[in-house]
Amino acid sequence: MPFSFVTDSVETRSQARAGRIATAHGEVLTPAFMPVGTAGSVKSLTPDELREAGADILLANTYHLWLRPGSETVRGLDGLHRFMGWSGAILTDSGGFQIMSLAPLCKVRDEGVEFRSHLDGSALKLTPEKAIRIQDDLGTDIAMSLDQLIDMPAPPARVREAVDRTVAWAARGLEERDRLRAEGRGTMALFGINQGGTVAEERRRCFEMLGAMPFDGFALGGLWVGEDRSVGLERVEEDCARFPADKPRYLMGVGHPVDVIEAVARGVDMMDCVLPTRNARRGTVFVSSGRLVVKNAAYANDPRPLDPDCDCYTCRKFSRAYLRHLFAAGELLGMRLASIHAVHHMITLTRRARAAIIERRFAEFRAAFLERFASGETLAPPAPAAG
Numbered sequence: 001m002p003f004s005f006v007t008d009s010v011e012t013r014s015q016a017r018a019g020r021i022a023t024a025h026g027e028v029l030t031p032a033f034m035p036v037g038t039a040g041s042v043k044s045l046t047p048d049e050l051r052e053a054g055a056d057i058l059l060a061n062t063y064h065l066w067l068r069p070g071s072e073t074v075r076g077l078d079g080l081h082r083f084m085g086w087s088g089a090i091l092t093d094s095g096g097f098q099i100m101s102l103a104p105l106c107k108v109r110d111e112g113v114e115f116r117s118h119l120d121g122s123a124l125k126l127t128p129e130k131a132i133r134i135q136d137d138l139g140t141d142i143a144m145s146l147d148q149l150i151d152m153p154a155p156p157a158r159v160r161e162a163v164d165r166t167v168a169w170a171a172r173g174l175e176e177r178d179r180l181r182a183e184g185r186g187t188m189a190l191f192g193i194n195q196g197g198t199v200a201e202e203r204r205r206c207f208e209m210l211g212a213m214p215f216d217g218f219a220l221g222g223l224w225v226g227e228d229r230s231v232g233l234e235r236v237e238e239d240c241a242r243f244p245a246d247k248p249r250y251l252m253g254v255g256h257p258v259d260v261i262e263a264v265a266r267g268v269d270m271m272d273c274v275l276p277t278r279n280a281r282r283g284t285v286f287v288s289s290g291r292l293v294v295k296n297a298a299y300a301n302d303p304r305p306l307d308p309d310c311d312c313y314t315c316r317k318f319s320r321a322y323l324r325h326l327f328a329a330g331e332l333l334g335m336r337l338a339s340i341h342a343v344h345h346m347i348t349l350t351r352r353a354r355a356a357i358i359e360r361r362f363a364e365f366r367a368a369f370l371e372r373f374a375s376g377e378t379l380a381p382p383a384p385a386a387g
């Protein structure tokens with residue numbers, strides 16, 4: 001199998017670690033931020049622009065691609081890499097999260113999840129086996145096991161039931177990949193997802209069972225769905241301490257720069273989130289000194305780039321004043337340029353964290369980053385106009 005993970009360096013004053021994941025579509029440096037290509041496209045950006053931003057791995061959503069254009073169509077066109085023109089690594093989710101959050105009339109049973117398509121209302125069922133088959137059709141490098149999400153807070157019996165079901169589904173997913181491999185398919189890596197919401201005891205119990213299964217990596221599920229940040233970080237720390245050191249750890253749905261650095265400090269290797277690019281399309285970007293609302297009138301005459309510390313295409317070539325003008329005029333280029341910065345900024349942040357871990361100065365990097373980010377959390381004041 002082409003998949004492997006090695007750790008280059010582990011920080012001594014925290015759990016932060018730098019590593020490399022080998023895939024059939026190149027190496028992924030960790031810690032890694034994965035831009036989200038929901039329906040086979042990171043909205044408004046070309047694969048070349050993603051490469052230039054430093055991306056070596058993308059996330060694609062199984063649910064969206066299964067419904068449209070259909071996983072068999074993608075398979076018939078030589079898989080998702082060829083279909084979307086992306087030669088780097090791809091991680092796909094299981095589809096469960098989208099179904100449970102998007103699809104109307106969703107019913108979760110032991111067999112799988114019954115739901116209606118949000119596109120045409122047709123009745124569909126996703127089982128743990130089907131989730132693996134669809135991801136194999138897409139030709140993903142890293143597939144995710146189907147898990148059951150629950151809205152927290154939830155009664156203890158419901159959390160327990162979701163954990164038991166997640167573990168049973170994990171075992172069925174692994175068996176399905178074995179069946180695929182017997183057919184000469186299923187070369188993808190497969191990650192198990194630890195569940196239990198924010199209940200420490202249930203997460204411990206879940207991993208006692210999940211950790212004994214031969215997954216290639218483990219994900220932390222159910223921690224960033226509208227919960228208190230500090231509770232999430234405590235559970236992240238506990239999960240990472242339990243997860244094996246020689247396999248990658250993926251924290252799902254985290255994309256705020258502060259959360260990314262705090263998760264890295266607790267031993268997380270991979271993260272994804274639509275937040276940076278979704279915000280960018282709406283005219284808000286993260287910069288080194290916090291969050292910048294591009295549309296703000298304060299930038300109408302500001303000649304500085306979005307982030308003077310950023311060397312992305314947008315920051316090399318354009319001013320805040322121009323970006324602000326594009327958003328005010330409703331020009332599509334504004335969304336694109338802001339998105340280019342957003343992806344570049346998140347990947348650069350994880351690359352800088354990686355360099356700091358390797359150079360044994362992550363604690364200083366983390367402290368300096370947090371202080372700088374907090375300095376202008378809401379709005380960096382414009383400089384006085386020069387001469």
Ligand SMILES: [Zn+2]
Pocket residue numbers: 306307310311312313314315316340341342344345
């Ligand atoms: Zn930039």
